[in-house]
Amino acid sequence: MGIPVGLFTVLTVIIMSATYLGALPGGMVGAFPIMMIIGAILNEIGDHTPILKDYLGGGPILIIFGSAALVGYGILPEKSAAIITSFMKKEGFLSFYIAALICGSILGMDRKLLIKAAVRYLPVILGGVCTALLLCGVAGMLMGFGFEEAVLYIALPIMGGGMGAGAVPLSQIFGSTLNMDVGSMLSKMVPALALGNALAIVCGGLLHRLGSVVPGLSGNGKLLKNQEAEAEDTADTAGSIDYMAMGIGLLLATTFFVWGKILGKYIPIHSYALMILSVGAVKAFGLLPRKYELCAFQWFRFVMISLTPALLMGIGVAYTNLQQVIDALTIQYIILVAMTVIGSIIGSGFMGLILGFYPVEAAITGGLCMANMGGTGDVAVLSASKRMQLMPFAQISSRIGGAFMLILATALLKMFM
Incomplete structure (x- = not known):
């Protein structure tokens, strides 16, 4: 968190003392510090643990499962767990975070x-998504898991753009x-997300080797055939931190969220999907001055960097x-996850070939960067495939592709239902 160990230890002792003495206040004033402290500790451990950091998503996965274990084994007092649960569910922190992320x-x-x-x-992404869902669904049907169950609870979460913006x-x-209970839904989705992320990273390395063995399939980091270097994502040029701009970003994000709720009263689509379509339309048609777009981006970056570990702790x-997560990890489940990732590679690679992309690069960006865990997964997959220059397209997969999956899920x- 950028805090010296000594000071962080003092903060931790204060918050943990309040937690076990029953003095932790309710609402956000109590929930924020304990979620941020525990989230930061688990994130640090996860990001420095071999195997876990390289193949299973590192900090984010440990935060979720570690926090769930703290509650499941009675290590975290019930009163503190109730404060966090209320903050996440009744007081709307989850919706607050998602609004900032999408906008x-x-x-x-x-x-x-x-x-x-x-x-x-986007047709490359669509090819990977369709093939992944189809392969997973057919495999689920053949193994007695069920076509619809496999698509909804395994393939969709894996291809959904990560944890915060996907699952x-x-x-x-x-x-x-x-x-149905949201917790039950997440308990089914999180194992698929973790396994899918691990497999995507491994497959990134394998595709790099394939490109070396069969040079005609790879552009060595260049996505499009016979074309100059692509435009870079300029989102990071948001400029220096402006506190008033962040306040404007907060207002824009929450207003777009409310707009989605209004539309949801008249259009039979989930409000998240309607919010995404609205923000996408405003962006595509240039309806909002760039100054205010950057306000929304600054607010999103603050929330993502400062509050993601806290959010993941709350999710856990x-x-x-x-126990539901442990029960879900069967051989049948692992095979279905593998079919999803393989399907994303085949579909995006083939569609990329048709549209004039190099198949290896198309499969990595349009397929694996949809099947991994969002931003952290993008870095891991592109690092494994030695193609970090493709980050702008990986981000499109995680952002726009992930948003598309929410609409498709609806x-x-x-x-199906």
């Missing part, structure tokens, strides 16, 4: 890159649509049933 990530992208991606790159809003959509406490739920 800022889309508005912060370069408009030309967004439009260009929609025309030439978390997906579980909200499932819970509200099916009138409020939404993750550790449609599939109406189709």
Whole structure:
């Protein structure tokens, strides 16, 4: 967190003392510090643990499962767990985080890159998604797991763009649509997400080797054939921190969220999906001055960097049933996860070949960067495949592709249920 160990230790002792003495206040004033402290500790451990950091997502996965274990084994007092659960569910911290993520990530992208991606790159993502869902569904049907169950609870979360922008809003959509507990949804999705991320990283390395053995399939980091270098994502040029700008970003994010709720009263689509479509339309048509887009982006970056470990800790406490997760990890489950990742490679690589992309690069960015755990997964996959220069397209997969999966999930739920 950028705090010296000595000072962090003092803060930790204070918060943990309040926790075990029953003095932790309710609401955000008590929930924030304990979620941030425990989230930061577990994140640090996860990011420095061999195997876990290289193949299973590192800190984010340990935060979720570690926090769930603290509750499951009675290490975290019930009163503190209740404060965190209330903050996540009743007081809306989860929705607050998702609003910032969706609004800022889309508005912060370069408009030309967004439009260009929609025309030439999104079909590559779509090819990977369709093949992944189909392979997983068919495998689920053949193994007696069920076509619909495999698609909804394994393939969709894996291809959903990570945890904060994927599995978390997906579980909200499932819970509200099916009138089921969001925690049960997440407990089914999180193992798929972790395994899918691990497999995507391994496959990134394998695709790099394939490109070396069969040079005609790879552009050695260049995505499009016969074309100059692509435009870079200019989101990181948001400038120096402006406190008033962050306040404007907060207002924009929450207003777009409320707008999605208004539309949801008249359009039979989940409010998250309607919010995404609204933000995407505003961005594509240039309806908002760039100054305010950067406000939303600054607010999103603050929330993502400062509050993600806290959010994941809350997810572990409020939404993750550790025993359900353990029960889900069967050989059948692992095979279905593998079919999803393999399907993403085949579909995006083939579609990329048709549209003039190098198949290896198309499979890595349009396939594996959809099947991994969002931003951290993008870095791991591109590092394993030695193609870090493809980060702008990986980000499109994680941001726009992930948003598309939320819309697709809403449609599939109406189709299947």
